[in-house]
Amino acid sequence: MTRPAEYDGLVAVVTGGAAGIGLAIAEELGERGARVAALDLDVGELPDGILGVTCDVTDRASIDAAVAQVVAELGGIDVLVNNAGISAVGTVEDLSDEDWHRVLDVNVVGIARSSAAVLPHLRGSEHAAIVNMCSIGALNGLPQRVAYNASKGAVLALTYAMATDYVGEGIRVNCVSPGTVHTGFVDRMLAKFPDPVKEKAALDARQATGRMVTPQEVADAVAYLASPRSGSTTGTALDVDGGITHL
Numbered sequence: 001m002t003r004p005a006e007y008d009g010l011v012a013v014v015t016g017g018a019a020g021i022g023l024a025i026a027e028e029l030g031e032r033g034a035r036v037a038a039l040d041l042d043v044g045e046l047p048d049g050i051l052g053v054t055c056d057v058t059d060r061a062s063i064d065a066a067v068a069q070v071v072a073e074l075g076g077i078d079v080l081v082n083n084a085g086i087s088a089v090g091t092v093e094d095l096s097d098e099d100w101h102r103v104l105d106v107n108v109v110g111i112a113r114s115s116a117a118v119l120p121h122l123r124g125s126e127h128a129a130i131v132n133m134c135s136i137g138a139l140n141g142l143p144q145r146v147a148y149n150a151s152k153g154a155v156l157a158l159t160y161a162m163a164t165d166y167v168g169e170g171i172r173v174n175c176v177s178p179g180t181v182h183t184g185f186v187d188r189m190l191a192k193f194p195d196p197v198k199e200k201a202a203l204d205a206r207q208a209t210g211r212m213v214t215p216q217e218v219a220d221a222v223a224y225l226a227s228p229r230s231g232s233t234t235g236t237a238l239d240v241d242g243g244i245t246h247l
């Protein structure tokens with residue numbers, strides 16, 4: 001399918017862009033005409049046309065170096081998608097301090113660090129946008145995911161606060177809240193349960209639509225929020241959740 005080329009001339013950076021939802025986002029923005037860099041712990045084999053840059057969003061020096069490489073190779077940055085995220089399975093009784101720090105460091109502080117590194121470059125763009133990856137876990141108490149849910153609640157608050165801080169400079173900040181998306185992230189989580197097949201069927205059934213969300217559906221939502229077409233939209237969360245939150 002030919003998509004509208006609303007990203008012609010724009011450069012997009014996607015953290016955690018080498019796998020799962022992030023890779024789908026990177027590919028979609030590329031399809032729509034952007035020059036795209038995927039920043040990830042392990043960039044592996046990326047499709048042609050996506051610049052892979054090794055980067056750890058928990059390490060400020062690593063992010064600074066990655067951003068400098070993107071600017072040198074692609075000529076600036078217009079769009080930042082803060083997608084990198086991890087989870088930990090357990091209740092408050094199960095998780096260690098180390099588990100908490102790891103999840104919050106990637107999912108929350110990672111967004112702040114990456115944004116701080118990219119913002120000076122966004123100021124040079126007429127179409128600057130940041131999209132943060134939230135989750136239905138921000139508003140729904142997903143079981144056994146206490147640190148993850150708390151981190152995504154923080155992503156929601158962070159998105160609203162960043163949108164407020166930068167609206168005067170024409171930099172829009174929004175987030176997308178997917179329901180359960182069928183990726184490697186979910187497969188690794190399912191594998192930790194005694195009966196992964198039963199757990200998958202339960203996950204499908206939780207959506208009002210009866211199935212998990214696809215990475216492409218999340219990528220399309222991100223592509224809308226990051227594009228010049230959503231110029232009046234800032235400080236919002238777009239649910240892509242099969243109706244789980246409100247139906």
Ligand code: NAD
Pocket residue numbers: 015016017018019020021022039040041042055056057058083084085086106133134135136177178179180181182183184185186
């Ligand atoms: P994934 O594990 O398949 O991919 C995540 C990517 O982030 C990986 O390539 C990984 O290497 C990278 N990453 C992890 N830590 C990093 C770090 N410190 N620095 C740089 N990169 C790092 O996960 P996914 O399912 O594609 O999830 C992507 C995002 O979507 C996450 O923020 C996740 O919380 C969110 N999300 C996922 C689902 C789902 O059902 N899969 C639902 C809602 C929200």
